[in-house]
Amino acid sequence: MKKTFLLIGALLLLGSVASAAATTLKWTAGWDNFGEPLNYKKSKIKYSVNAAKSTLAVTFSLQGANPNKLYQVGINFFCTSFPVTFGNFPTDGGGGTCPSITRQGVTKSIAAVELGVVATDEHGNGSVKVTVGPIASGTYVLEFQTRDGAGCNLTGGAGNGPDCSDDFQSPGPNFGDSTTITIP
């Protein structure tokens, strides 16, 4: 009987995901736009770090947003200087000294990385999962971001216009409220 339990335990472990436990965050209204619809109770960001691979997996989930709309998602790092790339994604503007911006009365220096697009369905629901890596070891202070369209700092979308505006931030509620991610 004891062997049975050990076998069951081993099999369950084998069947489970190898990476670390995920962290779930809620969205708050954006630092540019505050009227974009969203079900803030059901919408979320889930992320986890795989220490062995130096990767960060992020799932951006929106519910109750505008139907049939594209929302570009990414990360804003609070920094003084930042590398040219974050894992396999380029830093907007090519990295270097982090430019200073002021939002919601808070001034911070940032670097932005665009990771993907959430396309909503007829209910305004959508999600996208992105795996970033390998990432340079370090401690990163950041906010996740949802923009008001798709194409900001990327080819093939609306370009660098009003679609770059921030609809949702996490953790928020204020620009500069951050979460810390450590890549060992």
Add this chain to the structure above:
Amino acid sequence: MKKMVLLAMALLMSTGAASAATKQKWTAGWDNFGEPLNYTKSTVKWTVSAATKKLTVTFNLVGAVPSKLYQVDLAFFCNTFASTFGQFPVQGLENGNQCQSLTRQGVTASNAYVEVGVVTTDINGNGVFAVAVGPVASGTYSVEFRALDGAGCHFTGGAGDGSDCSVDFQSPGPFGTTTTITIP
């Protein structure tokens, strides 16, 4: 011992995938034929869950243009079509529910389209997007998967209904060569 083996098999089955997936290759076009792509490594993988009537599709692009948005969709070959496919609206219908006639690569056929998401490529031109569509109405669907030359075709928040609607990659292709998906 026999009970232990049976128990182990049951546990492994319960943690495994619900149904076998079909994996397809991309081909060029049907509008643009010069867009870069590693056709050997790029794939479309799809599976149907009979229990939930959901179609899950994973669009995988390798070696495309870096930092670019590719909207992905399903092109149905049809005479008439419903106004929705799962939770997504159907595009390209005329006179209510009639599929639109189109000639590409010397073939004329009638189509309807369902836009389901966007692949965002990284610095290497690689990107992946997965979507679950459903519940889908029971039926047999003749379909080609597509990757468009940008993001915003029939969506709010992107490049609009211009050149980004052009088809860079199709699967299986060429135009009119379809795969059949049956929702029980």
